[in-house]
Amino acid sequence: MSEAREAIIIGAGHNGLVAAGLLARKEIRPLVLEARDHIGGMLGDQSFRVSPMPFSLRPEFLRALDIDLPAVPMATLVASPSGKTIRVSGNRVEGCDTADAEAYEQLARRLARQAEALSGMLLRPPPSLDGNSFRELLSLARTGLKLRGLGKTGLRDLLRIALSNVHDLIDDEIGDGPLGALLAMDATLGGAMGPRSPGTVLPLLYRMTANAGQRMMPAGGPTALVKALASKVETAGGEVRTNAPVKRILVEDDRVAGVCLESGEIIRAPLVLSTAAPGTTLLEMLGPEYLDAEFVRRCRKMASAGMVARLDFELSAAPALADGTQLTASDRLVIAENAAAVEAAFNAAKYRGLPERPVMEACYDAGRGLLSVSAQFIPCNPEGGWTKVLRLKLEKAVKGEIARIIPDFSKLVLSTVLMTPQDIETAYRVPGGHWHHGEFRIDQLLMLRPFDGASNYRMPVEGLYLCGAGAHPGGDISGAPGFNGARAALAGRRR
Amino acid sequence: MAKGQKMSPHPQVPMGLEAGPFHQQLDALNGQHGWMNWMGFASPTVLDNMEFEYFAIRNQSTLFDISPMCKYLIEGADAEKVVNRLVTRDIRKLKTGRVAYVIWCDEDGNVIDDGTVFRLADNSIRLCCQEPQLAWLEDVAWGFDVAIRDVSREIAALALQGPTSAALLRTLAVGEVEHLKPFDFAPVRIGRKKVELSRTGFTGDLGYELWMKPEDAGTVWDALLQAGNQYGLRVIGYQALEMARIEAGFLLPKTDFLSSRTALRPDRTSTPFELGLEGMVAFDKPHFNGRRALLRLAGSPPRRKLVQIEVDKDKPAVNALVYHRQKKEVGMVTSALWSPTCKRNIAYAWLDAPYCEPGSEDLWVEIYLQKEIRWQRRMERCRIVTKRFFSHERRAATPPAGF
Numbered sequence: 060m061s062e063a064r065e066a067i068i069i070g071a072g073h074n075g076l077v078a079a080g081l082l083a084r085k086e087i088r089p090l091v092l093e094a095r096d097h098i099g100g101m102l103g104d105q106s107f108r109v110s111p112m113p114f115s116l117r118p119e120f121l122r123a124l125d126i127d128l129p130a131v132p133m134a135t136l137v138a139s140p141s142g143k144t145i146r147v148s149g150n151r152v153e154g155c156d157t158a159d160a161e162a163y164e165q166l167a168r169r170l171a172r173q174a175e176a177l178s179g180m181l182l183r184p185p186p187s188l189d190g191n192s193f194r195e196l197l198s199l200a201r202t203g204l205k206l207r208g209l210g211k212t213g214l215r216d217l218l219r220i221a222l223s224n225v226h227d228l229i230d231d232e233i234g235d236g237p238l239g240a241l242l243a244m245d246a247t248l249g250g251a252m253g254p255r256s257p258g259t260v261l262p263l264l265y266r267m268t269a270n271a272g273q274r275m276m277p278a279g280g281p282t283a284l285v286k287a288l289a290s291k292v293e294t295a296g297g298e299v300r301t302n303a304p305v306k307r308i309l310v311e312d313d314r315v316a317g318v319c320l321e322s323g324e325i326i327r328a329p330l331v332l333s334t335a336a337p338g339t340t341l342l343e344m345l346g347p348e349y350l351d352a353e354f355v356r357r358c359r360k361m362a363s364a365g366m367v368a369r370l371d372f373e374l375s376a377a378p379a380l381a382d383g384t385q386l387t388a389s390d391r392l393v394i395a396e397n398a399a400a401v402e403a404a405f406n407a408a409k410y411r412g413l414p415e416r417p418v419m420e421a422c423y424d425a426g427r428g429l430l431s432v433s434a435q436f437i438p439c440n441p442e443g444g445w446t447k448v449l450r451l452k453l454e455k456a457v458k459g460e461i462a463r464i465i466p467d468f469s470k471l472v473l474s475t476v477l478m479t480p481q482d483i484e485t486a487y488r489v490p491g492g493h494w495h496h497g498e499f500r501i502d503q504l505l506m507l508r509p510f511d512g513a514s515n516y517r518m519p520v521e522g523l524y525l526c527g528a529g530a531h532p533g534g535d536i537s538g539a540p541g542f543n544g545a546r547a548a549l550a551g552r553r554r
Numbered sequence: 555m556a557k558g559q560k561m562s563p564h565p566q567v568p569m570g571l572e573a574g575p576f577h578q579q580l581d582a583l584n585g586q587h588g589w590m591n592w593m594g595f596a597s598p599t600v601l602d603n604m605e606f607e608y609f610a611i612r613n614q615s616t617l618f619d620i621s622p623m624c625k626y627l628i629e630g631a632d633a634e635k636v637v638n639r640l641v642t643r644d645i646r647k648l649k650t651g652r653v654a655y656v657i658w659c660d661e662d663g664n665v666i667d668d669g670t671v672f673r674l675a676d677n678s679i680r681l682c683c684q685e686p687q688l689a690w691l692e693d694v695a696w697g698f699d700v701a702i703r704d705v706s707r708e709i710a711a712l713a714l715q716g717p718t719s720a721a722l723l724r725t726l727a728v729g730e731v732e733h734l735k736p737f738d739f740a741p742v743r744i745g746r747k748k749v750e751l752s753r754t755g756f757t758g759d760l761g762y763e764l765w766m767k768p769e770d771a772g773t774v775w776d777a778l779l780q781a782g783n784q785y786g787l788r789v790i791g792y793q794a795l796e797m798a799r800i801e802a803g804f805l806l807p808k809t810d811f812l813s814s815r816t817a818l819r820p821d822r823t824s825t826p827f828e829l830g831l832e833g834m835v836a837f838d839k840p841h842f843n844g845r846r847a848l849l850r851l852a853g854s855p856p857r858r859k860l861v862q863i864e865v866d867k868d869k870p871a872v873n874a875l876v877y878h879r880q881k882k883e884v885g886m887v888t889s890a891l892w893s894p895t896c897k898r899n900i901a902y903a904w905l906d907a908p909y910c911e912p913g914s915e916d917l918w919v920e921i922y923l924q925k926e927i928r929w930q931r932r933m934e935r936c937r938i939v940t941k942r943f944f945s946h947e948r949r950a951a952t953p954p955a956g957f
């Protein structure tokens with residue numbers, strides 16, 4: 060048995076590192092255990108990043124951790140039917156019809172206001188459904204006050220659209236087209252819902268909460284971010300170990316007692332925070348014997364079919380779009396003609412088929428000549444399984460779509476790496492390879508995230524906390540669940 | 555009564571109900587044609603006269619068909635773990651050949667149902683209960699190495715209860731009767747058929763339950779009835795058993811308490827503490843369903859309790875409300891009866907805290923009596939009783955007395 064620790068954090072993804080950093084600042088020196096050979100979780104390492112665009116980072120916790128990481132604004136590019144490139148940065152649009160640009164800007168500003176009002180809610184534990192404590196009531200009241208700041212009409216509008224579908228919003232406010240494709244992608248990326256699925260406006264608002272909708276890339280990219288987080292943990296006395304997969308969470312007298320690694324090594328600790336997916340943590344590492352049957356059922360029934368595949372294309376030269384626009388490191392490219400095309404791609408995946416025309420977002424790492432593509436909707440478990448033939452078919456379809464936008468593309472490609480949702484599932488131990496560690500939909504949000512009865516980070520076994528993307532407020536490189544979860548663990552210790 | 559009566563070739567089955575394994579036999583004796591629905595089966599309410607049937611329970615022997623009970627077989631390496639996770643008692647101590655009365659709770663610590671578990675072998679346990687539980691059992695067993703099977707239709711069962719029941723079995727050369735203690739069970743042969751005999755029942759008196767294959771039901775029935783001739787054996791319906799059940803202090807789901815799975819209003823559920831079953835909650839065993847909620851609940855007094863009360867005079871307090879100082883409504887009666895054996899007017903009642911504690915004074919029940927189409931209201935004093943109304947030493951004596 061190894062030396063006992065004050066706290067163990069399972070997973071060295073960004074949420075694990077944020078939680079570890081926060082604990083370490085409060086003089087609880089955590090040991091972070093990571094199954095893979097590198098830290099960063101889906102942010103990955105030089106060889107492959109599942110998650111290449113950390114745009115949703117919350118400045119609040121960077122401040123709380125004293126991390127000074129400047130961020131650069133990113134623009135999103137999308138091609139118009141005529142082949143002209145439209146450039147959107149924050150709420151500003153260039154390269155299209157003034158009327159279209161104005162309609163989009165107006166809508167974007169409106170959504171940003173609403174996102175801002177919701178924003179506080181995401182950096183706090185979700186309100187609970189029963190027996191509100193005074194603190195919870197207070198925090199709820201604060202969010203309430205913020206929402207009231209929207210004014211009566213604004214609030215009514217938020218309530219009206221939050222549960223509606225993004226396709227209707229697009230049709231009503233800007234009309235479907237390339238800008239509609241942008242909104243439809245941001246609303247659905249990572250989930251198993253198409254733009255016409257109800258409840259798709261809410262994820263869009265969630266994504267706009269960081270920096271009021273302006274996408275920002277931390278200077279130095281994912282590498283710098285992971286490095287900054289890890290060094291905060293280590294300088295404050297924490298330790299990060301890679302190649303240390305946890306097999307079991309140990310329990311004694313209904314309290315967490317430590318973990319047992321796959322190697323058989325036992326490490327004792329009174330506090331365990333897991334950033335692995337809820338099902339992985341609760342049903343595999345902890346085990347149903349410590350949980351009530353209803354709790355187990357809700358955990359089992361969590362929807363978590365991932366629908367995003369990642370492809371890296373090594374290119375021989377920087378790519379240019381049809382109108383000559385160069386794709387730079389501070390651009391994000393969205394490839395989808397309109398919201399209807401996004402919906403069409405979803406239709407196939409719904410029935411476990413590959414879409415003929417996948418939709419995607421991409422970014423270009425000029426230093427390494429790498430185009431990183433997140434293609435959706437690619438089913439985790441396609442009809443007939445992930446055969447070699449199907450993998451090639453997917454690669455071909457993705458390449459074909461990119462070539463419509465980057466005419467020289469096929470000539471530029473030197474090599475391709477593909478990770479299907481199933482590959483991600485295996486590599487990162489996330490059910491379904493899901494972007495958010497569990498579907499991001501209305502019955503799995505807020506006090507229902509990851510599921511009813513498990514929403515305030517504290518798990519039923521004393522000393523166990525859940526603070527990865529599966530927890531409130533959800534996935535993306537935001538750091539919010541890790542931040543909230545660590546704060547809940549600190550509050551739990553004080554009690 | 556049974557003797558010489560001809561069985562009708564086509565027994566009647568009430569509309570919408572199913573004939574159980576003893577239907578033909580019951581139908582032949584059911585002079586009242588009184589049937590009720592028990593899990594979809596036709597179950598007799600009363601065969602000829604409820605009083606006669608009741609007194610047969612207390613003075614002779616009775617046979618009641620309990621085949622409609624839900625029965626589940628839980629088998630596999632984790633059978634004990636799963637059942638221990640289901641119920642609030644610690645069944646790790648339950649040896650093969652023993653039965654235990656158990657309750658189980660939801661995650662909020664509210665009771666779902668009660669029943670009995672039979673330890674058939676190390677890795678094999680049978681659960682008998684009133685309400686279907688398969689879906690719940692599957693939920694509880696998820697992730698464990700067990701197979702759960704609904705064996706309700708694979709087992710026919712009879713309750714043989716009453717002071718002469720052991721003597722009756724002796725004449726059938728069932729030697730096991732001599733050493734079967736309460737809550738023991740053993741394989742025996744009756745009419746050459748294999749029967750599992752358990753010393754269990756709902757009457758608070760000497761009695762047995764017999765478990766057999768449905769195809770053997772007729773043979774076993776005939777053997778029992780024939781042997782029963784000289785012991786006053788009477789086939790009975792539900793109503794007489796219900797009287798004995800109240801006297802013996804057994805709770806009836808849907809009457810005395812509501813399963814948390816069927817209650818729509820959250821305050822209609824009940825915890826083991828409210829049902830007076832705190833002795834059945836073993837906090838010193840591994841996690842079981844509802845344990846954490848029950849620990850929390852154990853820390854504060856229950857909001858109300860189901861208690862036994864004794865009422866003045868002889869009018870049963872059926873459906874009565876309970877008052878403090880004849881004014882403040884503090885509870886209600888769920889089951890009530892003038893007990894002919896105890897010669898007491900008894901009932902179960904839900905009483906709000908703090909009136910539910912033993913020794914509470916100035917409690918009254920409001921009884922309505924109809925006399926020639928006019929209703930009369932009467933207030934009668936009542937008090938909480940902690941001892942069982944009916945429990946005979948015969949129940950536990952081993953070897954059992956002749957009669």
Ligand SMILES: Cc1cc2nc3c(=O)[nH]c(=O)nc-3n(C[C@H](O)[C@H](O)[C@H](O)COP(=O)(O)OP(=O)(O)OC[C@H]3O[C@@H](n4cnc5c(N)ncnc54)[C@H](O)[C@@H]3O)c2cc1C
Nearest residue numbers: 070072073074094100101110112304305527528534535536
């Ligand atoms: C294809 C794809 C593309 C994405 N692109 C983006 C993007 O561009 N921008 C964005 O903001 N978000 C993106 N996301 C979402 C984002 O990657 C996740 O929401 C985020 O990584 C979640 O962070 P986390 O720290 O909670 O979990 P993770 O990053 O998944 O980290 C969890 C860590 O726990 C480890 N672990 C699991 N089990 C164990 C165990 N038993 N023992 C030890 N360690 C264990 C895993 O190995 C992993 O390193 C993408 C997701 C996918 C699937």
